[in-house]
Amino acid sequence: MGPFVRREVVERTLMSRDVAPSIDETTIRAFLSGPFPGIVAAVTLVEGSRAAAEDSVAEALARAWERAEHGEQIESLPAWVTRVALNLSKSRLRRMRAEAKARDRAGATTYPAPPPEDRLDVERALATLPRRQRQATVLRYYLGFDIAEIAVALGVFEGTIKTTLHRARHAMAAALGEEE
Amino acid sequence: MPPIDERLQRDLDRAARPSAPDSGARFEDVERRRARRTLTRKVQTAALVTVVLVGTAAGFLALLRNFSGAETPATRATTSPPTATATRSPVVLQEIVLPDDPTKVISVDGLGSPVCRGSEIQGNFFGGGTTYAYVFTEASGAGCPPAGGGLQVLVVVVPDATGHSSSLVVTGPLDCHTADGVCYVWADPDIDGDGKNEIAVVTTQGASTMFFQLYEVVTTPNGWAVSPIVAPDGAPVSVAEGGSVTHQDGVNCSGPSNSFIEWSASLNADQTKYLIHSQPYRLDGDYESGPGVFTTSRVLQPLTPSDSTVDLNTDRPMPADDITSCGGSIPNPPSP
Numbered sequence: 001m002g003p004f005v006r007r008e009v010v011e012r013t014l015m016s017r018d019v020a021p022s023i024d025e026t027t028i029r030a031f032l033s034g035p036f037p038g039i040v041a042a043v044t045l046v047e048g049s050r051a052a053a054e055d056s057v058a059e060a061l062a063r064a065w066e067r068a069e070h071g072e073q074i075e076s077l078p079a080w081v082t083r084v085a086l087n088l089s090k091s092r093l094r095r096m097r098a099e100a101k102a103r104d105r106a107g108a109t110t111y112p113a114p115p116p117e118d119r120l121d122v123e124r125a126l127a128t129l130p131r132r133q134r135q136a137t138v139l140r141y142y143l144g145f146d147i148a149e150i151a152v153a154l155g156v157f158e159g160t161i162k163t164t165l166h167r168a169r170h171a172m173a174a175a176l177g178e179e180e
Numbered sequence: 181m182p183p184i185d186e187r188l189q190r191d192l193d194r195a196a197r198p199s200a201p202d203s204g205a206r207f208e209d210v211e212r213r214r215a216r217r218t219l220t221r222k223v224q225t226a227a228l229v230t231v232v233l234v235g236t237a238a239g240f241l242a243l244l245r246n247f248s249g250a251e252t253p254a255t256r257a258t259t260s261p262p263t264a265t266a267t268r269s270p271v272v273l274q275e276i277v278l279p280d281d282p283t284k285v286i287s288v289d290g291l292g293s294p295v296c297r298g299s300e301i302q303g304n305f306f307g308g309g310t311t312y313a314y315v316f317t318e319a320s321g322a323g324c325p326p327a328g329g330g331l332q333v334l335v336v337v338v339p340d341a342t343g344h345s346s347s348l349v350v351t352g353p354l355d356c357h358t359a360d361g362v363c364y365v366w367a368d369p370d371i372d373g374d375g376k377n378e379i380a381v382v383t384t385q386g387a388s389t390m391f392f393q394l395y396e397v398v399t400t401p402n403g404w405a406v407s408p409i410v411a412p413d414g415a416p417v418s419v420a421e422g423g424s425v426t427h428q429d430g431v432n433c434s435g436p437s438n439s440f441i442e443w444s445a446s447l448n449a450d451q452t453k454y455l456i457h458s459q460p461y462r463l464d465g466d467y468e469s470g471p472g473v474f475t476t477s478r479v480l481q482p483l484t485p486s487d488s489t490v491d492l493n494t495d496r497p498m499p500a501d502d503i504t505s506c507g508g509s510i511p512n513p514p515s516p
Contacts, residue, residue: 025207032206041196058206062213069218087413122191128449130457130487141188142196156484167487173184175449176191180184 023068023077031061035078038143039085045126045138047089060084079153082143086135086154125175133168136161235401273311273337274346276300285319290348291335296324301511303368303377305336305397306404312337313379315354315363328361334381336397338404349397349406358385366392366514370507372438372463377508378409389422389429390514396478409463410477417461417480420444421501422514428454430501435460439483440506443499445490452492456499459485 036057043053060081064074074080126134135154139145147165151158173180276288278298285294295316305311317324318331333352340347356363368377376396384391393416394409408416419442420429428445435441439462445454460483490498504510 028210029207032210036206038196045192045196058210059213062210062217065210065214066217066221069214070221084413087411091411091413091415091418120191120195122188123195126192126195128446128455130444130446130455132457132485132487137188138192141185142192155482160484164487169184169188172188176184176187178184178187180182 023065023074027077028061028065031077031081035081036061039078039082042082042138042143043085043089045123045142046086046131046134048127049089052089053085056085056089057081059088076149076152079145079149082139083153083155090131121176122172125172128175129168129171132156133164133171136164137168137172140165231401239401273309273339275312276314276335276337278314283324285324288316288335288348291316291350294319297327297332297362299362299364299512301365301368301379303379303508304375305368305377305379306338307374307376307397308339313365313368315365315381317362328356332356332363334365334379334395334406336379336404336406338397341403347404349404351395351406351408354381354383354393356383358382358390364512366512367503367510368508369394369433369440369503371433371440373507379406380503382514383418385514388424389420391418391420393418394480398478407477410479412479412481416477421503428498428501430499431506432500432502433506434500436462436483438462441499445498454490454492454498456488456490457485458488458499459483 040050040053040057043056044050047053063084064077064080068074126137129137132154136150139150139153145153147158147161150165151161154161169180172178276286276298278300279286282297285296286298287294296319297317299315301313302310303313305313314335316333316335317329318333319325320330324330331353333350334354335348335350337346338349339345354363358364363381363383365379366382367380369380370377371394379395379397380392381395382390382392395406396409398405398407411417419431421431423429423445426447429443430445431440431442433440439460441458441460443456443458445456447454461480462483463478463480
């Protein structure tokens with residue numbers, strides 16, 4: 001499924017939300033069978049842990065549902081869930097990494113972990129980018145978000161996203177030996 | 181479409197492994213999480229309402245007690261002569277003396293159980309002068325538990341209700357993942373520049389990086405309390421500091437007022453430069469967000485981050501890693 005097919009899934013979910021503005025069981029089920037797997041894959045690409053990504057996206061979706069029940073308006077459920085899941089995943093992985101480091105107190109520093117050999121070049125290149133650049137790259141090229149949507153999802157200005165994407169693209173092109 | 185854009189789309193699509201939609205089990209999981217959050221929110225709301233009501237009632241009673249005899253009887257023939265204004269001397273708070281042997285169990289007035297493995301820092305934590313903050317491990321009848329065993333709590337000495345003596349406020353248990361499993365009070369920065377120091381507690385310490393959490397003493401309708409400073413997701417903030425040649429984390433207060441910067445530097449693949457991601461945070465707002473309305477914790481708000489590079493072949497310095505630029509000092513540096 002390419003980014004623009006995923007984009008259609010997101011848009012269908014947004015349209016169904018327009019018909020029924022509140023988030024209810026139907027919306028959640030539609031989300032789970034629609035954008036959920038793609039967002040899990042996107043968070044996995046950013047953070048590297050599939051388990052943490054699945055947990056974070058499920059938790060973010062539960063939070064959205066719970067908040068909507070209390071009258072909070074969520075403009076775009078996929079963008080909101082993506083944003084919260086990325087934040088949750090960051091916190092969780094940080095704790096996991098810290099715990100691993102605490103256990104590994106024999107002296108050998110294990111961070112950052114070397115990329116496994118079975119990773120694709122693009123994964124290895126992605127892992128060398130700063131977190132914000134990784135997030136912007138995955139949202140743009142995997143989920144097919146436009147600049148404005150990435151800015152909303154990451155909570156920063158559009159200009160910042162343009163700069164971030166420019167740097168990420170430059171770094172990825174160099175790492176992959178591609179022309180820009 | 182430029183070749184790099186095409187390649188990124190194609191390769192990321194190959195690299196990503198979307199999970200198979202499984203609405204049944206997944207839906208039950210999400211519904212369970214939502215129910216748990218709803219319950220938590222109700223409990224928190226009930227607790228907050230209770231605190232506000234009890235505080236209001238206590239305040240009303242205190243005012244009633246103080247002012248009920250103040251009215252001068254109309255039949256009084258003479259007035260009292262003016263008296264000199266009483267000067268209230270600053271309260272001297274009682275320091276808890278820690279034994280040289282950290283495993284020695286001590287009893288502290290105001291704590292429900294004996295404690296051991298204490299660490300201490302001084303600072304102006306309540307805004308009225310020097311006081312003391314500690315991390316203790318709760319001991320039992322069997323003595324001091326092994327390092328990392330037993331509940332660990334943060335304890336701060338504050339003035340009591342009369343303002344003339346000492347009292348204790350406690351929070352915990354702390355989630356500790358240091359080398360020996362024991363959290364400790366580390367530093368007393370004043371990030372928001374309000375004159376009150378925050379309390380930095382090291383909760384995680386690895387081979388080269390440690391993580392600290394921030395706490396502050398706040399006023400509530402029931403008196404002083406010690407409360408964690410939280411991230412926007414509600415979890416206590418956990419800030420990284422330290423690192424190795426390939427990755428470093430640091431903090432400083434060189435940004436705007438009321439803020440601090442958490443930065444993270446990663447060495448690039450050819451080891452020629454560091455890629456630096458700087459995330460500023462702002463700490464403002466008040467524990468009492470409105471008259472009689474109290475939040476449970478203040479939130480550290482992320483500001484717009486920035487990225488930069490430091491070339492190892494130039495003299496351009498790395499960002500400062502200095503919590504003391506936020507004020508305060510580091511009485512308890514991490515052990516090597």
